[in-house]
Amino acid sequence: MASNTPAIGSVLSSSNLAELMDRALTVSNPPQSLKDLPDELLLEVIDELDEADLCALGSTCKAFNNLVFPFFFAKHNIYSPFEGYISCFQVPEHSLRAIRCSLSAKNISTIRYYFNDGINRLVEEVEELQAVVKLTEVMTSFKADLRVPDYWGYRDARLLDQALLPRLTEKEWTKLYIGLLTAALTRGVEHAELSGGDSFLEYLQDRDEYMAENGNAAGPVSSFMERVLAKKSTRYFDGSFRFRSLFSQPKRSSWVTNVEQPSVAEDTVVQTNESSGKPPIPAVEELCKRLSKWMFPTNNKNSGLISSTAAYESGNHKVPIPHSSSRAKGFKFILSSGPEPRLQSLILHADMFFGVPSFQSWTTQLLSWCAPTLTYLELQFPKQPTQIWCKTFPELRLPSLIDFKGSCSRSVLEARIQGSDILSFLSKNPSIERITLERLQAPYKVWDLPRVKGSILPSLTEITAHPIYISWLLGTKKSCPKLQEVTLLTGYADVYPTFDYRDMDNALEDLLPHLHKLKVVGFHLNNDHIDLNVWLQSHIDADPNVSSLSRFTGTKCIRFNSRYYVGLIDDKTRLNLAAQFVGLFPNVEDLEFLKHPGALRGTTKYIPPVAEALRLYSPQLKTVKFNDYPPIDIANFGQP
Numbered sequence: 001m002a003s004n005t006p007a008i009g010s011v012l013s014s015s016n017l018a019e020l021m022d023r024a025l026t027v028s029n030p031p032q033s034l035k036d037l038p039d040e041l042l043l044e045v046i047d048e049l050d051e052a053d054l055c056a057l058g059s060t061c062k063a064f065n066n067l068v069f070p071f072f073f074a075k076h077n078i079y080s081p082f083e084g085y086i087s088c089f090q091v092p093e094h095s096l097r098a099i100r101c102s103l104s105a106k107n108i109s110t111i112r113y114y115f116n117d118g119i120n121r122l123v124e125e126v127e128e129l130q131a132v133v134k135l136t137e138v139m140t141s142f143k144a145d146l147r148v149p150d151y152w153g154y155r156d157a158r159l160l161d162q163a164l165l166p167r168l169t170e171k172e173w174t175k176l177y178i179g180l181l182t183a184a185l186t187r188g189v190e191h192a193e194l195s196g197g198d199s200f201l202e203y204l205q206d207r208d209e210y211m212a213e214n215g216n217a218a219g220p221v222s223s224f225m226e227r228v229l230a231k232k233s234t235r236y237f238d239g240s241f242r243f244r245s246l247f248s249q250p251k252r253s254s255w256v257t258n259v260e261q262p263s264v265a266e267d268t269v270v271q272t273n274e275s276s277g278k279p280p281i282p283a284v285e286e287l288c289k290r291l292s293k294w295m296f297p298t299n300n301k302n303s304g305l306i307s308s309t310a311a312y313e314s315g316n317h318k319v320p321i322p323h324s325s326s327r328a329k330g331f332k333f334i335l336s337s338g339p340e341p342r343l344q345s346l347i348l349h350a351d352m353f354f355g356v357p358s359f360q361s362w363t364t365q366l367l368s369w370c371a372p373t374l375t376y377l378e379l380q381f382p383k384q385p386t387q388i389w390c391k392t393f394p395e396l397r398l399p400s401l402i403d404f405k406g407s408c409s410r411s412v413l414e415a416r417i418q419g420s421d422i423l424s425f426l427s428k429n430p431s432i433e434r435i436t437l438e439r440l441q442a443p444y445k446v447w448d449l450p451r452v453k454g455s456i457l458p459s460l461t462e463i464t465a466h467p468i469y470i471s472w473l474l475g476t477k478k479s480c481p482k483l484q485e486v487t488l489l490t491g492y493a494d495v496y497p498t499f500d501y502r503d504m505d506n507a508l509e510d511l512l513p514h515l516h517k518l519k520v521v522g523f524h525l526n527n528d529h530i531d532l533n534v535w536l537q538s539h540i541d542a543d544p545n546v547s548s549l550s551r552f553t554g555t556k557c558i559r560f561n562s563r564y565y566v567g568l569i570d571d572k573t574r575l576n577l578a579a580q581f582v583g584l585f586p587n588v589e590d591l592e593f594l595k596h597p598g599a600l601r602g603t604t605k606y607i608p609p610v611a612e613a614l615r616l617y618s619p620q621l622k623t624v625k626f627n628d629y630p631p632i633d634i635a636n637f638g639q640p
Contacts, residue, residue: 035063046071051094059101069102085110085141086132090148093121096128105132110141111184117152119166122200123176130180139187144180146196146350153203162207170204174358185366186339195349201356343370351382354389364392371398378405381417381440394424401429405436417441419449419472426473427456437465438489446471446506455479464524465489467507474510483514487522487559501535508548515554521585522559525566532566536577539584549584557590558582562597569610570598576613583618591618592625611637 034042046068049057058068073080078095079087081104088095096113099105111133115125133139157165177197185192346366353363367374377398382389406422417440426432435457443449446468455478463470463480464487474480488507491499504523511518525532544550560568560578568578582591591614598606607626611634614621623631 035061039067042067043071051092051098055094055097055101058098062103065101065103069098069104072098081105081108084108085112087112089114090116093124096125096132100128100132100135105135106137108132108136109139111139112141112143112145114145114147115149117149117156119168122149123166123168126176126180130183133180133184133187136187139184139189141191142184142189143193144184144195145193146200148196150196150199153200157203158206162210168204170201170208171358173201173204174356178359178362181362185343185370188342190342191345192343193347193349194353195347197350198352198355201352338369341370341373344373345376346370346374347378349378349380351380354379354392355382357388360388360392367396367398372400374398375400376403377401378407381406381408390418390421394421395428396425397428399429399431401431403434404429404432405438406440407436407438408440419443422469423450423452423456430456430458432457433459434462435460435465436463437469440466440469442466442468442491442503446475452476452479455481458482461485463487464522466491467503470507471503471510474507474514477513480514482517484517485520485522486511486518487520487524487561489524490526498531501531501538504535505548512548512551515552518552518554520557520559521552521555522561524561524563525568526563528566533574533577536574536581540577540580544584547584549581550586552585553587555585555588557592558585558588559592559594560596561594564595564597567596567598568593569596569606572609575610576617579610579613579617582614582621586620588618588620589622590625590631591621591623594627596627607632608638 034045037045046054046057051072054068054072058065058072070082072078072095073082076091076095078091078099079085081099081102084107086099086108099108111129113125113129115122129144133142181194348363352359354360367377379393406417408417422437426435449468449472452473452475455476457473457480459482460480461482462485463473463483465473467488470486470488474483488504490504511521539547539549562568567574569575582588610624611632614624614634621634624634625631
């Protein structure tokens with residue numbers, strides 16, 4: 001190629017483009033196909049195509065697959081299927097189809113996907129993502145986030161004419177989403193995070209009630225989903241659950257031992273999408289052939305490529321799939337005992353997983369299935385615990401669990417979790433080593449909680465909770481014999497304008513039996529309560545022989561977590577109070593300011609006054625640490 005030819009990916013001027021076109025047309029061997037064109041021209045052609053056409057072009061052959069999809073992913077900031085992971089936030093339509101059609105899909109091991117709003121778009125993305133999941137060989141990490149559909153369901157969707165929106169009932173959505181989650185978590189996933197979905201589910205529930213009252217229906221009825229929903233009790237993790245998307249291309253499985261050609265009863269009805277003006281759905285016979293080809297592909301050179309036209313459409317994405325029933329006799333399967341669990345970390349940030357019966361059933365089966373391997377569990381407590389929650393959560397037994405975090409994403413006043421439920425759960429899981437109980441409504445006094453009898457949590461080394469919960473769990477000398485780190489949470493100013501710091505003092509007193517092993521004491525300051533300075537001053541003014549802080553002889557580290565709200569180093573008066581407060585711990589060596597709003601990146605002007613105050617009031621300190629920066633040697637800081 002001539003040296004003056006523009007590089008691949010450069011923007012060609014109209015004169016350069018015309019020159020390349022003339023050269024391509026005047027050579028002795030004119031191009032016979034698009035593949036014969038120079039890369040510069042191909043990129044110009046690709047740049048003019050929309051997302052759907054790009055998927056179609058990239059699916060024609062390996063050469064275009066390797067050319068089109070890297071261009072597609074770079075254009076829309078999709079990172080990065082070619083490196084084994086995808087992270088998608090507010091990506092354009094057809095992005096998941098492009099990932100599915102890319103030859104790199106089978107190598108994806110990490111998925112982080114944030115769903116978009118709208119019923120059509122959301123259903124398409126769930127089915128496309130399930131198809132991508134089934135193409136992967138082994139997945140290690142999976143994240144699904146429904147917070148954007150939540151916002152749409154909470155505000156925008158309710159302003160629309162519901163009769164004009166596609167039909168999607170609560171039960172249909174539950175089955176669809178659970179199908180995706182089951183497919184993903186049974187692919188060898190070790191870390192899973194599932195967020196959002198509550199507001200969208202509430203919208204569907206309200207919409208179902210509205211349609212029932214007004215006798216209206218939105219969108220075409222799906223007999224396929226009705227047949228799926230006809231099963232009264234579904235088992236998700238024993239190998240029997242099979243929810244297949246129409247355009248997925250599952251691999252031949254080892255449990256398929258006898259295959260019959262699918263046949264469909266004569267009275268089977270295939271729905272059309274007349275209202276949309278789209279062409280009718282193919283006949284059942286053609287559909288069966290297509291399904292058979294996908295499920296049991298023949299060996300050919302293009303078997304690795306997937307049709308980009310097999311996309312979700314509101315009128316045909318739920319066509320009846322032939323299966324073994326009285327109306328359609330299909331494939332005979334011999335099922336194994338189920339996939340082997342590898343899940344180690346699970347985060348469930350949505351009320352629906354324990355608040356809605358169908359999701360609760362799935363969640364219970366999930367936790368039972370992965371109990372032997374699960375070491376980290378993070379739950380969002382429901383704002384109003386239902387009877388389902390009260391029967392399920394206290395009875396969970398996870399023998400491998402090491403870390404547990406329970407929190408509520410809404411107002412603390414709404415997190416009405418009973419202490420008896422927490423106590424029952426903790427007593428049944430003695431393997432727990434680290435606990436965080438955050439944003440829970442604390443009772444007025446510790447005696448409002450059920451009495452802790454005997455020794456619980458024998459392996460506990462770290463706990464973060466409201467002082468009342470800490471006093472409660474440490475109520476006996478035998479409780480938590482291995483405790484090494486404690487972080488006390490203050491209340492939230494958006495609910496409680498003031499915080500009773502007497503609860504903090506009572507918790508510090510209850511920690512005295514554990515002093516010989518307690519290495520770290522932390523204070524998690526959720527909001528800047530007006531009496532924080534008064535509490536710090538009260539300990540400074542107290543007689544050293546009376547103050548409980550002077551008895552923390554084994555504590556080596558003090559930690560202040562400010563949640564980016566509470567300033568401890570910005571105000572000189574509070575800085576001096578904090579330095580004197582830390583100095584009351586006789587053997588403390590390290591001080592940490594975590595998530596502090598005053599420790600800004602790119603500047604160190606806040607360090608000299610802090611170091612000066614600590615040298616003056618806490619001479620026993622050796623290092624101080626701000627946020628995620630390396631520790632600073634106080635004695636040598638600022639020395640020539």
